[in-house]
Amino acid sequence: MKKLVVLSGSGISAESGIRTFRDMGGLWEEFDVMEVASPRAWEMNRSLVLRFYNERRKALASVHPNAAHTGLAALEKEFDVQIITQNVDDLHERAGSSKILHLHGELKKARCTVNEEEVCDIEGWELKEGDLSSGGYQLRPHIVWFGEPVTAIEEAIPLVNRADILLVIGTSLNVYPAAGLINYKRHDVPVYVIDPGEPQGIRSMKVTFINKKATEGIVDFIRMVKTNDLS
Numbered sequence: 001m002k003k004l005v006v007l008s009g010s011g012i013s014a015e016s017g018i019r020t021f022r023d024m025g026g027l028w029e030e031f032d033v034m035e036v037a038s039p040r041a042w043e044m045n046r047s048l049v050l051r052f053y054n055e056r057r058k059a060l061a062s063v064h065p066n067a068a069h070t071g072l073a074a075l076e077k078e079f080d081v082q083i084i085t086q087n088v089d090d091l092h093e094r095a096g097s098s099k100i101l102h103l104h105g106e107l108k109k110a111r112c113t114v115n116e117e118e119v120c121d122i123e124g125w126e127l128k129e130g131d132l133s134s135g136g137y138q139l140r141p142h143i144v145w146f147g148e149p150v151t152a153i154e155e156a157i158p159l160v161n162r163a164d165i166l167l168v169i170g171t172s173l174n175v176y177p178a179a180g181l182i183n184y185k186r187h188d189v190p191v192y193v194i195d196p197g198e199p200q201g202i203r204s205m206k207v208t209f210i211n212k213k214a215t216e217g218i219v220d221f222i223r224m225v226k227t228n229d230l231s
């Protein structure tokens with residue numbers, strides 16, 4: 001089976017009702033990223049940070065995977081599909097994809113502020129001050145904040161390097177090191193991009209650009225990879 005590596009971003013979940021970050025009406029238009037998603041924000045205004053992620057987690061409970069998530073899960077019949085996502089939602093999991101690497105953490109998990117390896121599930125949607133790890137320390141959202149290392153990148157690089165096909169879907173490719181992952185593909189590997197906008201990072205790269213929303217673009221993509229006999 002050929003290896004299909006998918007680099008997904010918030011755009012894939014947009015049609016499920018989750019807000020993107022940099023589009024018009026995106027989250028970073030309403031919130032200052034450094035005030036809600038940075039270690040300094042956690043130091044200065046913990047309750048605001050907790051509230052920001054609690055709201056995101058609460059919103060997640062009322063949305064569902066869309067045809068792009070389920071289309072990628074169904075492709076596991078023909079391809080060895082590896083999802084590498086910048087998203088902190090769990091819509092790839094709920095759609096049934098089996099290999100998912102989260103680069104920026106997971107909304108439904110918390111981790112210990114002292115023992116960083118201690119990660120646990122959050123029951124319900126609320127994480128509060130006073131919620132403690134097994135060692136008795138405050139729990140924080142299991143999210144990679146701005147200025148923090150993206151440790152999963154080490155695992156992601158060889159996955160991209162082994163890809164036979166690369167699909168980039170719903171990401172503006174603004175945030176590094178995630179955006180730099182496309183440079184680790186082997187040179188003859190076909191790259192497909194599904195996005196109704198124009199991700200800045202692909203301008204200099206030869207790609208098959210499917211200039212549509214995720215749920216429509218996935219249909220074209222599936223037809224292309226099947227008729228081009230890439231499986």
Ligand code: OAD
Binds near residue numbers: 022174175
């Ligand atoms: P952005 O908001 O930067 O980009 C969203 C992309 O999705 C844009 O290229 C849009 O054109 C595209 N898009 C919008 N609607 C779409 C749809 N229906 N179908 C397909 N694509 C659509 O979001 P990301 O690239 O995901 O990090 O942002 C990367 C990181 O920046 C996030 O993981 C987050 C953020 O700050 C952290 O919080 C650490």
